[in-house]
Each structure stands twice: as C-alpha cells, then as structure tokens.
Amino acid sequence: MTDAYSSSRLVAGVRTGQQRSIARMISRIELGAPGVDLELAELYGSAGRAHVVGVTGAPGSGKSSLVSALAASLRRDGKLVGILAVDPSSPFSGGALLGDRIRMSDHSGDGGVYIRSMATRGALGGLARATTDAITVLDAAGMELVLVETVGVGQAEVDIVRTAHTTLVVSIPGTGDEIQTIKAGVLEIADIHVVNKADRDGANRIIRDLTGMLRLGPPTPPGEWRAPVLGTVATEGRGIDALAAALHEHYAFLAAGDGLEQRERAMASARVSAIAQNLVAERLxxxxxxxxxxxxxxxxxxxxxxxxxxxxxxxxxxx
Incomplete structure (x- = not known):
C-alpha cells in the first residue's frame, strides 16, 4: 500500500465518520506527521457545517461534567457530538493528562460521541494549533456540534473566541473571587454565562451579580445578542436542556443575520495567521x-x- 493510497483511505475514512480514522488523523496532527497538512487541506472543503462551542472557566468549575451532561442532552436530540478536552501538557511527555476523558466515560460505547483529550503544549490561551486542526477533522467527519473544553479563563486565555461560534463561560459560587473573575475579561468573551453547581450557597448572588454587571456595561444595540446567565447543576442534569436550547438559539441568531459570516471570517483570519506564524517559526x-x-x-x-x-x-x- 503506497503512502498516497493510505492517505486517501484515511481521508475517506474521516469523511464517513469512522472513529478509527478520526483518531488516527488527530494523532497524526499532534505528531506533525509528514503529509498531514495535505490531508487537512483535503478535509477542509468537507468541513464548515459544525457548530463549534467553546467552554471555558476557572479550574474546578465543573467544565468536564458540564460538557458531558451537555453532550448527553444533545445526543437525546439525535445530534452527533465531538468533544475536545484541552488538558495542560504533561511536563514529562508533552502529552495531555487524560482526566477529562476519564470523567466523560459515561459516553463510552456511544458511536455518536467522539471524545479526545489534547495537550496545550504551552500554547498561549490554552489552545494549540493542533486543537483547531482537530476541530476541522471532527467537522469533516459529520459532527454537528464540536465542544471544546479549554484549560481555564483569564486575560491571556481567550483564544477560544477566535476558534468557536459560541463561547460559554462557566463560573461557580463559593470561590470567594467571583467579582475578580468577572473583571478578568469574562464579560467580553461570553456568549452565554453558566453558573454551574447552582445548588451551592451563593449561586443566586453570583447570577444576580453577573446579570447586573451585564446591564451596567455598554448598552446592547438593538438586534444584537444579549448574553443570558443560566444556572446548572451538571452532575444532576439540572438546567442542561435549557443550556442546550440557548446554544441552538445563539447559533440560529448568528445565522439569521451576518453574525455567522463575521465570526467565520474572523476564525479564518486567526487560523491563517497562526499557521503563518508557525511556518515562520519552523523556518527560523x-x-x-x-x-x-x-x-x-x-x-x-x-x-x-x-x-x-x-x-x-x-x-x-x-x-
């Protein structure tokens, strides 16, 4: 079997949603295997249909549980779901720590969900180029929603905005620094605010504070999206269906006007710039x-x- 034939079969396998082909392609991306850019170039034209959702928030906010519960809700609606859990890179191997995949084991055996942990590899913002390439693979494989869980949130960790159509920012009550979290650029990047673990004391207060700060910010122009603040208890599935509905509502809102085109143009610009920077770095x-x-x-x-x-x-x- 020639390399060209193997590559052609791999690309064809991804396009038909074969999980083994998806896994192999993403592994090739992470390894920077020879010819993988050409394979991605072939897949690029088959992508562009998935709703990409970024999920970010402070460590301990229950992002993995939220993503798992959200995937279950989407599956009940018959949606094909891809999950990329971006873990901090191992200081020894450079690979991802697989805690997120373990926590999402409830979906094992479901052919309609594909889960992959990926390493940040030290990328600013907690996202590496490999993650963006993996989104293309899952998109081309027919996943209708791709959920990307990032490492955390902060001033330097907003790369997800340039990668996703919809950004969820997850907060939790009882950390003692809710206001500081709100000040860290969160209001600007969130399309939907999620207060997880909303059964804890103080949940209503942080929902009220977030809602109040959104109202105190620059007024939302008529016809623009107003970010909702939703409470969830992911481990019990509470509020998850409402969150899934808000995701669909936001995507429909973007598609109804020029918002979707604007976001996808910005995503394309950011991706091309990142690839160009990588090419220059490699040449250096x-x-x-x-x-x-x-x-x-x-x-x-x-x-x-x-x-x-x-x-x-x-x-x-x-x-």
Missing amino acids: TDSGLGDRAAQILDEVYHRTLDPFSAATALVRVTT
Missing part, C-alpha cells in the same frame, strides 16, 4: 538558516543591530 529553526541567524543575533548582542530590525531580517530570510 531550520538548520540551513543557522549561520545567517547566528550572525544576526551576534550583531544584536554587540548592539550593532537593534532587535526589531533583526526580527525583520530573519522573517525576510524565511520567506
């Missing part, structure tokens, strides 16, 4: 550039060349 580490790069860096060291001009010179060498 190319052994063939070693002497020229060393010369430029030596000039910076001796302060005969400023670092800004040096960076420009290195980029020119790589293109």
Whole structure:
C-alpha cells in the first residue's frame, strides 16, 4: 500500500465518520506527521457545517461534567457530538493528562460521541494549533456540534473566541473571587454565562451579580445578542436542556443575520495567521538558516543591530 493510497483511505475514512480514522488523523496532527497538512487541506472543503462551542472557566468549575451532561442532552436530540478536552501538557511527555476523558466515560460505547483529550503544549490561551486542526477533522467527519473544553479563563486565555461560534463561560459560587473573575475579561468573551453547581450557597448572588454587571456595561444595540446567565447543576442534569436550547438559539441568531459570516471570517483570519506564524517559526529553526541567524543575533548582542530590525531580517530570510 503506497503512502498516497493510505492517505486517501484515511481521508475517506474521516469523511464517513469512522472513529478509527478520526483518531488516527488527530494523532497524526499532534505528531506533525509528514503529509498531514495535505490531508487537512483535503478535509477542509468537507468541513464548515459544525457548530463549534467553546467552554471555558476557572479550574474546578465543573467544565468536564458540564460538557458531558451537555453532550448527553444533545445526543437525546439525535445530534452527533465531538468533544475536545484541552488538558495542560504533561511536563514529562508533552502529552495531555487524560482526566477529562476519564470523567466523560459515561459516553463510552456511544458511536455518536467522539471524545479526545489534547495537550496545550504551552500554547498561549490554552489552545494549540493542533486543537483547531482537530476541530476541522471532527467537522469533516459529520459532527454537528464540536465542544471544546479549554484549560481555564483569564486575560491571556481567550483564544477560544477566535476558534468557536459560541463561547460559554462557566463560573461557580463559593470561590470567594467571583467579582475578580468577572473583571478578568469574562464579560467580553461570553456568549452565554453558566453558573454551574447552582445548588451551592451563593449561586443566586453570583447570577444576580453577573446579570447586573451585564446591564451596567455598554448598552446592547438593538438586534444584537444579549448574553443570558443560566444556572446548572451538571452532575444532576439540572438546567442542561435549557443550556442546550440557548446554544441552538445563539447559533440560529448568528445565522439569521451576518453574525455567522463575521465570526467565520474572523476564525479564518486567526487560523491563517497562526499557521503563518508557525511556518515562520519552523523556518527560523531550520538548520540551513543557522549561520545567517547566528550572525544576526551576534550583531544584536554587540548592539550593532537593534532587535526589531533583526526580527525583520530573519522573517525576510524565511520567506
């Protein structure tokens, strides 16, 4: 079997939703296997139909339980669901810690759900390029919704906004820093606020605080989406069907106007920029550039060349 034939079969397997092919393709993406970019290029035209949902929030907010419960609700509606649980990279292997897959084991044996843990590999914002590529694979495989659970939330961790159509921000009561969490850019990135573990004391207060802060912010222009604040108890399934309905409502809202096109154009721009940056970074580490790069860096060291001009010179060498 030739490599080209194997690649063709793999792409065909992904397009028909074969889980073994999906798993192999994502593994090839994570490994940066030769030819994987060409395979992704073939799959790209088959994608573009899935509703991509980002789920972010502070550690301990129950994101994994929420995603698992949400997937169960979507499956009851007959939806095909892909789940990418983005874990912190292992400091030893660079791979993902598989806690999320263990916590989502309730879906084992369901062919309508595909779950994969992926490593951040140190990517700013808790997302790596491999995650975005994996979304394309699940999309091309026919998944109707792709749920992407990120590591956390904060000023530097909003990459999910440039990757998803709908962003859920998950909060919990009783942490003592709810207001600080609200200040950390959360209001700006959330399409839907979810207060999980809403059976705890203080849940009503954080729902009220979030709702109040949304009202105190810039007024929502007529016809624009107003982010709802929903309470859930994921471990008991409470509020999950309402959350699923809000997801559908938000996607329908985007599709009814030009919101969906705007988001997808922004997603495309961010993806192309990330790929271009990766290509330049790869070229900079190319052994063939070693002497020229060393010369430029030596000039910076001796302060005969400023670092800004040096960076420009290195980029020119790589293109």
